[in-house]
Amino acid sequence: MKMQAFTVENIPLIKERDNIASIICERTSIEDNDIIVIASTIVSKAEGRMFRLEDITAGEDAKRIADKHGIDARFVQAVLDRSHEVLVEFPILLVETDNGHVCIKAGIDESNVDKGYMADLPTDPDQSAKNIGEGIEHQTGKKVSIIVTDTNGRSFKIGQTGIAIGVYKIHPIKNWKGQKDLFGNILEITEEAIADEIAGAANLLMGEGDGGYPVVILRGLEFRSEEGSIREMYRSKREDIIKKGLRCLSKV
Numbered sequence: 001m002k003m004q005a006f007t008v009e010n011i012p013l014i015k016e017r018d019n020i021a022s023i024i025c026e027r028t029s030i031e032d033n034d035i036i037v038i039a040s041t042i043v044s045k046a047e048g049r050m051f052r053l054e055d056i057t058a059g060e061d062a063k064r065i066a067d068k069h070g071i072d073a074r075f076v077q078a079v080l081d082r083s084h085e086v087l088v089e090f091p092i093l094l095v096e097t098d099n100g101h102v103c104i105k106a107g108i109d110e111s112n113v114d115k116g117y118m119a120d121l122p123t124d125p126d127q128s129a130k131n132i133g134e135g136i137e138h139q140t141g142k143k144v145s146i147i148v149t150d151t152n153g154r155s156f157k158i159g160q161t162g163i164a165i166g167v168y169k170i171h172p173i174k175n176w177k178g179q180k181d182l183f184g185n186i187l188e189i190t191e192e193a194i195a196d197e198i199a200g201a202a203n204l205l206m207g208e209g210d211g212g213y214p215v216v217i218l219r220g221l222e223f224r225s226e227e228g229s230i231r232e233m234y235r236s237k238r239e240d241i242i243k244k245g246l247r248c249l250s251k252v
Contacts, residue, residue, distance in 0.1 A: 001221070001222075006217055019135065020046050021136045028217065033143065034144045034145070037147045037162075040121055043132075044121060049123070076093070078108060083106050084098050099125065101125075149203065172193065173192065193233065
């Protein structure tokens with residue numbers, strides 16, 4: 001297997017209602033089975049997922065949590081408004097968003113946006129990926145997969161990496177159960193997080209600063225499927241012992 005990865009050059013500053021599929025197709029050639037990795041920030045901009053703190057009124061819970069962190073209570077209110085559950089209040093504000101993604105401060109981003117504004121994560125990243133993917137397929141006649149990404153930290157390591165938050169026409173998990181290893185042993189528990197691995201590879205090319213590239217294409221991987229949802233990656237309530245532990249700690 002051989003993989004190529006390259007950036008799509010000259011992506012303009014994205015504005016609300018911009019057609020990301022058209023912008024990509026105008027700037028690069030697309031081939032069957034390409035995996036197109038797109039930073040969530042430009043998806044949010046195109047979908048109008050921007051807001052200002054001056055438009056938010058903080059409630060009592062937001063003020064209480066903000067006092068612990070020494071930050072603007074209106075920002076905390078914005079996090080709470082986008083959260084299904086607060087898992088840790090302090091020293092980090094770790095939440096589960098309404099679509100099941102667990103991240104710091106609901107993934108709200110102040111980087112690479114206009115001054116005075118903040119960017120939400122897309123409300124439904126799978127749908128966002130589908131909209132872009134169908135647009136590219138319609139314009140090119142090629143069959144593609146889409147991964148919408150964000151950057152996340154890891155619980156036990158320093159540093160951030162790219163992770164998948166929405167997918168189209170790709171299963172985010174590759175299940176190796178039932179296959180044999182080099183010694184003929186049957187694999188019983190191996191599930192590979194291919195969408196996150198691809199997101200991490202793309203993030204190496206995307207960059208984080210003012211010279212970043214928000215769209216990366218990976219070519220040569222045979223992972224396209226007719227289905228796929230990011231929710232395949234999320235553990236069930238019964239299996240997620242980390243969340244159970246965090247809930248217990250919050251009661252101490």
